[in-house]
Amino acid sequence: MKQSQKPTYNTLQNVGYMLGLSRRHYPSIPYLCLAMAAVTAGGSIAQLLIVPAVLRQVEVHAPLASLVTAIVFFGAVLFLLYGLKAYLKEVVSTSRGNLRLLMVTKISDKMARTSFPNTLDTEFENRVERALVSCQSPASPTEAVWATLTDILTNLIGFGVYLALLSGLHPLLLAVVAVTTLAGYLFSHRINQWVYQHRKEEDTYQGRLNYLLRTSTDRSYAKDIRIFGLKPWMDAVWSKVMRLYQDYLRQRQLHYLWIDVIDLVLTVARDGIAYAYLIWLALTEGLPASQFLLYFSAVSGFTQWVAGILDKISELHRQSLELSLFRETLDWPETFRFEDGKPLPSTPDMPCEIRFDHVSYRYPEAEQDTLHDICLTIHAGEKLAIVGLNGAGKTTLVRLACGFLDPTQGRVLLNGQDIRQYNRRDYYALFSAVFQDFSMLEASVAENVAQRVEGIDTDRVRQCLDQAGLTEMVRSLPQGLDTKLGRKVHEDGTELSGGQTQRLMLARALYKNGPVLVLDEPTAALDPIAEDDIYQKYNRMTAGRTSLFISHRLASTRFCDRILFIEHGRITEQGTHESLLAAGGGYAGLFAVQSKYYQEGDSEDEQAI
CATH class of the missing domain: 3.40.50.300 (P-loop containing nucleotide triphosphate hydrolases)
Known part of the structure; x- marks a missing residue:
C-alpha cells in the first residue's frame, strides 16, 4: 500500500467508524456529546434572553416581585446548565480518553503483530508514527473529533433557535449577516489552508529541534559530546534550524494577522448595518429597547453560530484525514498468513528439519x-x-x-x-x-527471562540464569529475581x-x-x-x-x-x-x-x- 493524495475513507465514513467503535466499547459517548451540545447551546440561549427579559420587566413597570422572579429564574437555569455542563465534561472526557487509549492499543498491536517485512518498510513505520501522533493526547484527532462533533451539534442547535428569533426581521438583514459571515469564513479558510499545507514544514523544524534536544540531553551521547567536542557543532545546527523555524513562524503570524484584519472589517460592517436597521425600527416603529437588545445580540450570535458550523465542519474534515490515515495503518496488508494459516503445534523435542x-x-x-x-x-x-x-x-x-x-x-x-x-x-x-x-524490557529479572508477568516458574528461571552464568550477579542485586532492570521506568532500576x-x-x-x-x-x-x-x-x-x-x-x-x-x-x-x-x-x-x-x-x- 503506497501513500496516495486521496484518503481511503471520507469524512462520513470516518465519523461512522468512530460511532461504531464507540458503540462496541463505550456506547455512552454519542449520547453524552448530544447532551453536552444541548446544555452548551441552552446556556448561550439563556444568556441571550436574560438581559432583554429583565429589561422588559422594567419597561412594563412590572412589580418588584416579578422582576426578582425573572432574575432568579434565569439565574437558576444558568446555574443548572453550567453545573450540568461541568459534570458532563468530566464524564465524557473520561470515556473519550479511554476510547483514544484503546485506539493506541490497536496501533501498538498492529506494529507488534504485523508481518516482519512491514517493519523494514520506511513508509509503514512513518504511517505508524503518524497514527500514534493522532492518538497521543486529548487534543489529538482520535479524541478531539468528539469535541468537534459536539461543537457542530451545539452550533446547529444555536443556529436554529437564533434563526427563529430573527425570523421577524427584514430578510435583507439576514442576507447581510450570512454574506459577511461566509466571506469571513472563506478568507480565513484560505489562509488556514496555507497553514495546513505547510504543516509538514513546521513538523520538519520541530522534529529537528526535538532530535537535537534529545541528543544533547541523552546520557548515551554524553561521552561522545565531550570527547569529540560536539557542543559547538550542535549549537550551530540548533541556531540554523531555529532561524528557519522563526522565519516560518513570522510568515504564519502574518497570515493570521490578515485573518484578524478582515474579520474586524466585516464585523464593523455587519454590526453597523444591524445597528442602523434596528435604530430605524426603534425610531419609526417604536421597537422597545428590550427587543432592540435581543435582536442586536441575536444578530451577533447568529453570525457566530454560522461561522462555528462552517469552521467545525472544516476542522472535522482535517481530523478525518488523520482518522483515515489511522485506519489505513490498521488496514496495511500482511504478507504472511496468521490466523488463516495452517496450525503448527510444537513440542520442545519436536524434530525440525x-x-x-x-x-x-x-x-x-x-x-x-x-x-x-x-x-x-x-x-x-x-x-x-x-x-x-x-x-x-x-x-x-x-x-x-x-x-x-x-x-x-x-x-x-x-x-x-x-x-x-x-x-x-x-x-x-x-x-x-x-x-x-x-x-x-524495563521489568524484573524474572519477567525478562520468562517474558511474562504471571505464571513464572522461578525454579526454571534460576536454572536458566545459572546456565547462562548469571547466578552470582543476580544474587548481588538488591531484590534478586524481582530487581527491576533499566531506569527509564523505574527510578531504582538496575542497569x-x-x-x-x-x-x-x-x-x-x-x-x-x-x-x-x-x-x-x-x-x-x-x-x-x-x-x-x-x-x-x-x-x-x-x-x-x-x-x-x-x-x-x-x-x-x-x-x-x-x-x-x-x-x-x-x-x-x-x-x-x-x-x-x-x-x-x-x-x-x-x-x-x-x-x-x-x-x-x-x-x-x-x-x-
Missing part, C-alpha cells in the same frame, strides 16, 4: 540479492554454524530460517512443507533465539553491562525451550574466553536439538557438526572446523588472521605484565 530450496532474497529497492540461490538442509538435531565477513548475508539467512522474511525466489521448507502455508506465529513458537539487537545483558538474553532463550535454537552473534560484548564458555554450555544444553550459531569468531563454533562459510550471498565452503582448515580456503584464511590477532594480543599483554 529446515531446508532452503534455491532460495534468493533481495531487500526492497536493493540493486542485487543479499542471498543468491541457496540450497541448504539443516538436519533435525544438527548443530550448524554460519560464519563469514560482515555483509556476507548471515543474518538474512537466519531471518529466512526463522520466518521473518519470505524468499524473493525459492522456498523455505519445514520437514518438507513450505512454511508459507502455516500460521506464522505458530512457526515462530519453534524458535528460541538471541539476536544481535537486544530487547530487554546491566553489555555482557550481562547478552547472558540474560541467553537465559531467556533457554527458558522458552523451543525445538530450534538460534544464536545470531549474541556474544559480541564478551571476550573470546567468555564467548567460548557460553557456546560450550550451549553445546551441552542443546544435545539433540536443531541449533544455528552465528559468530564472527570462528574458533567459537568448532564444536558444531557443520560450518557454513558465506561470501557475497553464497555458501562457498562447508564442513567441520578441521576439514575447512585442511581445505585452505577462505575459512582457513580468516581463521589464520583471527588466530594471529589473538596470539599477538596475548603476547602484548604478557609483555605489558
Whole structure:
C-alpha cells in the first residue's frame, strides 16, 4: 500500500467508524456529546434572553416581585446548565480518553503483530508514527473529533433557535449577516489552508529541534559530546534550524494577522448595518429597547453560530484525514498468513528439519540479492554454524530460517512443507533465539527471562540464569529475581553491562525451550574466553536439538557438526572446523588472521605484565 493524495475513507465514513467503535466499547459517548451540545447551546440561549427579559420587566413597570422572579429564574437555569455542563465534561472526557487509549492499543498491536517485512518498510513505520501522533493526547484527532462533533451539534442547535428569533426581521438583514459571515469564513479558510499545507514544514523544524534536544540531553551521547567536542557543532545546527523555524513562524503570524484584519472589517460592517436597521425600527416603529437588545445580540450570535458550523465542519474534515490515515495503518496488508494459516503445534523435542530450496532474497529497492540461490538442509538435531565477513548475508539467512522474511525466489521448507502455508506465529513458537539487537524490557529479572508477568516458574528461571552464568550477579542485586532492570521506568532500576545483558538474553532463550535454537552473534560484548564458555554450555544444553550459531569468531563454533562459510550471498565452503582448515580456503584464511590477532594480543599483554 503506497501513500496516495486521496484518503481511503471520507469524512462520513470516518465519523461512522468512530460511532461504531464507540458503540462496541463505550456506547455512552454519542449520547453524552448530544447532551453536552444541548446544555452548551441552552446556556448561550439563556444568556441571550436574560438581559432583554429583565429589561422588559422594567419597561412594563412590572412589580418588584416579578422582576426578582425573572432574575432568579434565569439565574437558576444558568446555574443548572453550567453545573450540568461541568459534570458532563468530566464524564465524557473520561470515556473519550479511554476510547483514544484503546485506539493506541490497536496501533501498538498492529506494529507488534504485523508481518516482519512491514517493519523494514520506511513508509509503514512513518504511517505508524503518524497514527500514534493522532492518538497521543486529548487534543489529538482520535479524541478531539468528539469535541468537534459536539461543537457542530451545539452550533446547529444555536443556529436554529437564533434563526427563529430573527425570523421577524427584514430578510435583507439576514442576507447581510450570512454574506459577511461566509466571506469571513472563506478568507480565513484560505489562509488556514496555507497553514495546513505547510504543516509538514513546521513538523520538519520541530522534529529537528526535538532530535537535537534529545541528543544533547541523552546520557548515551554524553561521552561522545565531550570527547569529540560536539557542543559547538550542535549549537550551530540548533541556531540554523531555529532561524528557519522563526522565519516560518513570522510568515504564519502574518497570515493570521490578515485573518484578524478582515474579520474586524466585516464585523464593523455587519454590526453597523444591524445597528442602523434596528435604530430605524426603534425610531419609526417604536421597537422597545428590550427587543432592540435581543435582536442586536441575536444578530451577533447568529453570525457566530454560522461561522462555528462552517469552521467545525472544516476542522472535522482535517481530523478525518488523520482518522483515515489511522485506519489505513490498521488496514496495511500482511504478507504472511496468521490466523488463516495452517496450525503448527510444537513440542520442545519436536524434530525440525529446515531446508532452503534455491532460495534468493533481495531487500526492497536493493540493486542485487543479499542471498543468491541457496540450497541448504539443516538436519533435525544438527548443530550448524554460519560464519563469514560482515555483509556476507548471515543474518538474512537466519531471518529466512526463522520466518521473518519470505524468499524473493525459492522456498523455505519445514520437514518438507513450505512454511508459507502455516500460521506464522505458530512457526515462530519453534524458535528460541538471541539476536544481535537486544530487547530487554524495563521489568524484573524474572519477567525478562520468562517474558511474562504471571505464571513464572522461578525454579526454571534460576536454572536458566545459572546456565547462562548469571547466578552470582543476580544474587548481588538488591531484590534478586524481582530487581527491576533499566531506569527509564523505574527510578531504582538496575542497569546491566553489555555482557550481562547478552547472558540474560541467553537465559531467556533457554527458558522458552523451543525445538530450534538460534544464536545470531549474541556474544559480541564478551571476550573470546567468555564467548567460548557460553557456546560450550550451549553445546551441552542443546544435545539433540536443531541449533544455528552465528559468530564472527570462528574458533567459537568448532564444536558444531557443520560450518557454513558465506561470501557475497553464497555458501562457498562447508564442513567441520578441521576439514575447512585442511581445505585452505577462505575459512582457513580468516581463521589464520583471527588466530594471529589473538596470539599477538596475548603476547602484548604478557609483555605489558
